[in-house]
Amino acid sequence: MSLNRVVPMLAVLLGLSIAVPVARAQTAAANEFPVNVLGSQNEVDSAVARNASGRTVIVWDDNGTIRARRFDAAGAPLDNGFVVDAAGMRPDVAIAADGGFIVTWIQPGADANARFRRYSADGLATGPASPVLVGTPARNATQAAIALDDHGRFAIATAHADPARGISTGPFLLWLVGAGIVDLLAAPMQVNVSHFDVDGRALNSATLSRASDLTFYLAVQSLVGGGIEGVTPQLGGNVDVALDAFGNATVVWDSISGFGVTPLVVLGSTLGRVAGTVQVRRLRRGASQPGPEVTVDVGQSVVLQSFNPGTIAFAPPPPKPSIALRNDGRAVLAYALPFRFEIVSRPLDVGDTREIDRSLRLTTLSPTLLPQRLPTVVAEQVEAASIAVDASGNAVVAWEGSLPGPIMAQRFDAALAPLAAPVAVGSRQRTTFAPTTSPIGLGAAADGSFALSWQQRVTSPGPRRTTVRARFYTVP
Secondary structure, three states, X not given: OOOOOOOOHHHHHHXXXXXXXXXXXXXXXXXXXXXXXXXXXXXXXXEEEEOOOOOEEEEEEEOOEEEEEEEOOXXXXXXXXXXXXXXXXXXXXXXXXXXOEEEEEEEOOOOOEEEEEEEOOXXXXXXXXXXXXXXXXXXXXXXXXXXXXXXXXXXXXEEEEOHHHOEEOOOEEOOOOOOOEEEEEEEEXXXXXXXXXXXXXXXXXXXXXXXXXXXXXXXXXXXXXXXXXXXXXXXXXXXXXXXOOOOOEEEEXXXXXXXXXXXXXXXXXXXXXXXXXXXXXXXXXXXXXXXXXXXEEEXXXXXXXXXXXXXXXXXXXXXXXXXXEOOOOOEEEEXXXXXXXXXXXXXXXXXXXXXXXXXXXXXXXXXXXXXXXXXXXEEEOEEEEEEEEOOOOOEEEEEEEOOOOEEEEEEEOOOOOEOOOOEEEEEOOOOOOOOOOOOOEEEEOOOOOEEEEEEEEEOOOOOOEEEEEEEEEEOO
8 A cells, every 4th residue: 555553561561650752643634524425335445545745545445346536635525536447346546746646456357367557646547457467477366555656656566366276174054144155265375566667567576475375265155056156355365565765665464374174073163273474575676586575473373163054253354464664764564463363153143252362563674674673562452454654754553443343543653652642533333244354544644644544334324334434634
């Protein structure tokens, strides 16, 4: 994403007093509002890009149509939104200093390739929708993230997986959401990054992930036709990318390691153990080989249990790491690391969930990607997180609490000390039926002002639906 989080836990545990610096607090420029004015019933997966002067673009998936809308620095809309692609999902966006922007997304289908399209500051397309990769490496894309530098050069990171090569945890007959056989797969994944020049021409690309990296998929097989009706990523395979002043790309992603399945005596039962990892790697502009891979953090095992046909246990939300680069070349990462979950589902029940720990963590890396500090725990029981930085190196972090968690935001200085108390931005209003967590869009301007977007479930009036909402904040 075009993204330009700290309570010292040890001191808290020891009962020491902590002096929190007094600084400028964020102030809401306006109430939250719906981004889409067209009244769709199913809006998900939004992303935000905000340039140094505050010009902002928000993109989202509107029931399978990728849309975008432009805003000025104060959050006033510059248009009513427009269609980027009529068939897409999981969009991301990056914005240039002059207000021009680039949107990337996944085009569903048999091969599921990532695509991008360039726009002027007025919202006019300056070229056709183009594939990020071609040939075999482009297949089975699940997510794309984009970053843009001050010269107009950009990089797109993509995650790919092949469910046909997945390791089954044992299929379950699903009664709750309709007739079908559901299988939780651990499939090989691949992370790629591609560089482009100011005219959108491909320069170089490379594979960053290891052959042992895995991602969880939820595959639904129809009882009627016998074919796979849908495959949904559940754990691992989330990517983010940032560019430095020289156009070099730093990519962060999450994956699964230590996967194993043990059949249980009870009919239809399985026990799966995985560990979520956060990894980072750099590809220099014009280079054919990436730099060394760095493992930033590793979560403890996740326990998945299912009892009797008619039940299924979902994996907990993955780390979903987010990255931003400061002007000094240091990277700042935010992620929600899963720690030892136990999820038990019973027949015809949404299940009992025991959450042991899932924490929002911040860390910094040197320009050579060496860890600068131990990860700092900001909040507990977190579902998703995003990060952005301003011209002074201060960071803003947004995250979601546990179901039906509020969306929170907080600002930090360059040393990751809090500049203000966290504020509640809005609420997801989701239910435990939601298998995955939609990302939080976040972008910051040079002066520290920022904009957020998120998905919210609306149950009344009218039919249940999901909408994308947004809110803008200033720093006095």
